[in-house]
Structure formats: structure tokens, C-alpha cells
Amino acid sequence: MRVAVTVDDREPAGLVEAVRSHADVSAVAVDRLAAGDLVIGSVAVERKTPRDYVNGVMGRAGPDLHDQLERLAASYDHPYVLLEGDFTDLDTMRTSIDPAAIRGSMASITARQAVPVIPCTDRRRLVDFAIRLGRKHAEEPSRRPLPVGSVPSRREPTTKQMYGCIEGIGPELAATLYEAYPTVAELVEASVSDLERIDGIGETRARAIHTAFHDSGQY
Structure with missing residues (x-):
């Protein structure tokens, strides 16, 4: 299955090229998005570098991430935050914020705002993961039955x-x-x-x- 992707026109040209070069992308539009940086059907992705994420979630510089995510969740059925960069960068950044607190904020946003925060090691993997998310939300679920007890109950976390x-x-x-x-x-x-x-x-x-x-x- 191939998907059409819209990229916010404020994103770098390298991101647009990475999307265009993906084998599962049928068309790419570059436009001004009211929320999110990548949109694939009902899926919207807010792309952040580790430093952008820290600044946004702690309200130190740039847009407040919580406000961005509220707009994202209000506009799209399936909002996500994807971090572009090595996850270990959070531990090596020169900041007075405890890395454990940063990771805690990721868990908090995922659990309380229902917007998953997912680390992606580089731009290529971020684009690939975003497109896979778009495809999975658009595809019909597999009809192949799973063996009883093969996965935890839906009542589980x-x-x-x-x-x-x-x-x-x-x-x-x-x-x-x-x-x-x-x-x-x-x-x-x-x-x-x-x-x-x-x-x-x-x-x-x-x-x-x-x-x-x-x-x-x-x-």
C-alpha cells in the first residue's frame, strides 16, 4: 500500500526529499499545516529533535509542546511525536534538566495526552516510521487469527x-x-x-x- 504525504512548508528541504524518496509514498504535497509537520491521512506527526523536544516540553524556548499537541489531537485522529536523533542525546545534552525527568515527560505525554512520543534514531528512520504509521491506520486489520493466549488481553496496559x-x-x-x-x-x-x-x-x-x-x- 502506498500513501500520500503532506509536509509542512516550514520543514527543511531534506525532510521533503526523504519523504519523496520513500518507496511507499505515492505523492508529496508541501503546504502550510495548521498543526503537525507530516500528515498522512488521519495520522499527524510532530517532528522534534531531542533539543527541540526538551525546549518545548520545559517551556524554555520556542513553541510550547503541550499547546502544539492539543492542536494536533484536536485536528487529527492519530497524533504522534517522533524524535529525530539518537535517544542517548537526551543524556549528553548540556542542560540542567535531569535526563530521567525528560524521559518521564515522554511517558507522561504518551499516557496523559494520548500522544505517543517515539524516539527515532535519524531522519530516514523517522520518515519510514511515520509512513508505516500512516499505512497501518489506513489498512484493514489482518484477518489472520492469532493463537489463543498469544498476546495479552486488551484489558492489559x-x-x-x-x-x-x-x-x-x-x-x-x-x-x-x-x-x-x-x-x-x-x-x-x-x-x-x-x-x-x-x-x-x-x-x-x-x-x-x-x-x-x-x-x-x-x-
């Missing part, structure tokens, strides 16, 4: 459900993983060796989990 969808991770291990890493942001920081320390997770499963959240080709 969304994060635990996500963990249960990783190849080789069923409900029990998803619960164990959720206890160790209750937010995706925390799991993204974990190394393969960190994951291997969890009961029931060996090297193969640890690598599968790590790949699922660091390889854009997985979803």
Missing part, C-alpha cells in the same frame, strides 16, 4: 500488549518484561545484556526484543 506482540514473547514474558520496563522509553534504553538479566529471556529473545524497538523494518 497498552505497553504490555505491545510487548506481547514481539516475536517469541507471550503473555507471561510480556508481563515480566512490563514489570522491568513499564514504559517503551525505558525499554528502548535497555541493551541486549540488560534484557538477558530478566528471568526467562535468553540471548535469542533479548536480541529479538532489542531489534523490535531499534530496527524500523520490524513494523
Whole structure:
């Protein structure tokens, strides 16, 4: 499935070219958007560098991120914030703000404003992930039945459900993983060796989990 993408005309030319060069993009329009930086159907993406994110969420410089997200959520069915840059940049930036507080703000926005904040390591991966989001929201859900008990119940927290969808991770291990890493942001920081320390997770499963959240080709 290919999708049409609208890019805000204030975004850099490099972003427009990255969108145009994606194999799953059928058309690209560059226009002034009232909210968001990339729009694909009902999906809107606010693109932030780690520094832009910190400045916006802490109200230090530039637009207030919370105000931006309120407009985004009011205008589109599926709003997202994608961070363009290495996630470890949050720990190395010269700022007086505790990196843990920054990660906490990401979890807070995801949980309380219902706008997922997702780190993407570079522009290519950000564009690829945004387009995959657009496709997934537009496509009909797969009709292939899943084995009973293959993923956690819909009554479980969304994060635990996500963990249960990783190849080789069923409900029990998803619960164990959720206890160790209750937010995706925390799991993204974990190394393969960190994951291997969890009961029931060996090297193969640890690598599968790590790949699922660091390889854009997985979803």
C-alpha cells in the first residue's frame, strides 16, 4: 500500500526529499499545516529533535509542546511525536534538566495526552516510521487469527500488549518484561545484556526484543 504525504512548508528541504524518496509514498504535497509537520491521512506527526523536544516540553524556548499537541489531537485522529536523533542525546545534552525527568515527560505525554512520543534514531528512520504509521491506520486489520493466549488481553496496559506482540514473547514474558520496563522509553534504553538479566529471556529473545524497538523494518 502506498500513501500520500503532506509536509509542512516550514520543514527543511531534506525532510521533503526523504519523504519523496520513500518507496511507499505515492505523492508529496508541501503546504502550510495548521498543526503537525507530516500528515498522512488521519495520522499527524510532530517532528522534534531531542533539543527541540526538551525546549518545548520545559517551556524554555520556542513553541510550547503541550499547546502544539492539543492542536494536533484536536485536528487529527492519530497524533504522534517522533524524535529525530539518537535517544542517548537526551543524556549528553548540556542542560540542567535531569535526563530521567525528560524521559518521564515522554511517558507522561504518551499516557496523559494520548500522544505517543517515539524516539527515532535519524531522519530516514523517522520518515519510514511515520509512513508505516500512516499505512497501518489506513489498512484493514489482518484477518489472520492469532493463537489463543498469544498476546495479552486488551484489558492489559497498552505497553504490555505491545510487548506481547514481539516475536517469541507471550503473555507471561510480556508481563515480566512490563514489570522491568513499564514504559517503551525505558525499554528502548535497555541493551541486549540488560534484557538477558530478566528471568526467562535468553540471548535469542533479548536480541529479538532489542531489534523490535531499534530496527524500523520490524513494523
